[in-house]
Amino acid sequence: MEMTTSSAVPRSGDSDSERLTALLERAATGRDGQAWSDLWTELYHNGSLDVADPLVLPTLADVSENGDAGEAASALHLAGALLVQADQRHETRNLRHAYASEVARLLTSANRWRQSAPDRNDYCHLVEAILNLEGEISWAEDLFWGLVSGEYEFECPDPDGCASLWVMIGERGHFSAAEDDALPGDTGTLPLRPAGPGALDGLGRRLHDLAVADGHPEVAHALTYAFGEATCPECGRRFPVAEQIAAASL
Numbered sequence: 001m002e003m004t005t006s007s008a009v010p011r012s013g014d015s016d017s018e019r020l021t022a023l024l025e026r027a028a029t030g031r032d033g034q035a036w037s038d039l040w041t042e043l044y045h046n047g048s049l050d051v052a053d054p055l056v057l058p059t060l061a062d063v064s065e066n067g068d069a070g071e072a073a074s075a076l077h078l079a080g081a082l083l084v085q086a087d088q089r090h091e092t093r094n095l096r097h098a099y100a101s102e103v104a105r106l107l108t109s110a111n112r113w114r115q116s117a118p119d120r121n122d123y124c125h126l127v128e129a130i131l132n133l134e135g136e137i138s139w140a141e142d143l144f145w146g147l148v149s150g151e152y153e154f155e156c157p158d159p160d161g162c163a164s165l166w167v168m169i170g171e172r173g174h175f176s177a178a179e180d181d182a183l184p185g186d187t188g189t190l191p192l193r194p195a196g197p198g199a200l201d202g203l204g205r206r207l208h209d210l211a212v213a214d215g216h217p218e219v220a221h222a223l224t225y226a227f228g229e230a231t232c233p234e235c236g237r238r239f240p241v242a243e244q245i246a247a248a249s250l
Contacts, residue, residue, distance in 0.1 A: 017053055024059045027075070030067050036074045043078075049085040051095060056082070057102040064109035069117070076110045077125060079103075080132025080140075087135060096135055107133045115214055121148050123216050127207065137203065139249035146245065147222050151180070154244045162234040167192065167241055169225045176230040190231045192241070194224040203227075204242065 020042055026035035043049050043056070051057065063075035083103065086095035096103055110130045117123040124144045131140035146152040150170025156162035166177045169192070178188035197220075200208050204227030211220035227242045 020053050021055060024055055027071075028059055028063055028067075030063075030071045036078070039078065043082065048089065049082050050089070051082050051086060051092060057095075057099045057106075061102045061105040061109070064106055064113075069113060069122075072109060072113050073122060073126060073129075076106060076113070076129040076133070079106050080110075080129040083135060084132045084138060084141070087138065103133060114210075117214075120216060120218055123211075123214065124148050124219060127210065137246070139246045142245050142249040143226065143242070147219065147226060152241070152245060152248075153180070154248055156232040156235060156237060157239045157244060157247070158232065158235050158237045160235070162232055162237075165230075165232055165234065167230045167244075169222050174225050176233055178233045188233045190233050192225050192228055192230050193238075194228040197224060200224070200227055 020039075023035055023039050023042055026032040027039055029035075040049075043051065057079060060075040060079040064072045064079070067075065083096055086092040107130065110126055110133060114123065114126040114130065117126055124147050128140045128144040131137060131143075142152075146167070146169065150168060150172060152167040152169070154165055154167065156165055163178065166180050166182070168175050168177060168182075173184035174192045174194070175182075175184050175189045176192060177186070179186075182189050184191075195204065197208055200223075204223060208220050208223045208227075211217070211223060225241065226245070227240075229238050230241050230244075231238050
């Protein structure tokens with residue numbers, strides 16, 4: 001695969017840039033799965049992902065368009081995470097605008113792969129990447145992490161404070177719990193209140209309708225709970241699950 005180069009920013013010749021370029025070339029071949037793990041490590045600095053090399057986003061856009069489903073998903077996941085991190089860093093906050101054409105290409109690819117993803121979890125990660133690429137919310141990773149893992153951990157929103165609580169959405173059932181190993185009906189568990197599909201609005205309605213249209217009814221069903229209500233088993237306070245997902249991500 002031929003790598004593109006941004007003409008707006010010159011490439012650095014130092015060893016860090018050379019090492020990153022070599023990693024991007026390995027990932028772009030589609031034959032080196034370890035390259036993706038190494039890329040994440042290479043781009044992780046001072047507690048967050050950082051994009052300093054002008055080859056990164058153009059190369060990830062190339063891979064998303066020309067790679068197979070697995071390689072494209074890896075490129076889209078990394079690109080979305082990089083952009084979300086850049087949004088939160090003063091020195092790279094304009095990254096979306098500087099690479100608007102690459103972001104548009106990545107989004108087009110993500111939506112194309114989303115529609116053909118047969119696996120539930122792969123589908124969730126692609127939708128997560130779409131939300132990260134769009135940049136409208138900063139908590140897409142936390143939302144979909146819970147949908148894939150089947151649980152969320154929160155602090156109770158009661159101002160007086162309670163112990164941590166868990167919201168289960170998956171094979172173990174749909175309930176809130178005071179213990180992470182609880183089962184439905186155990187002491188200290190309460191059933192969740194899903195939102196009716198017709199009552200969903202905003203992001204919840206959009207994601208639910210996408211999942212239905214894309215042939216993922218299990219994801220659509222789980223989303224009604226993620227955008228529904230839970231009750232703290234300790235104090236009885238009811239709260240919107242999605243609001244706590246967003247709050248916890250901050």
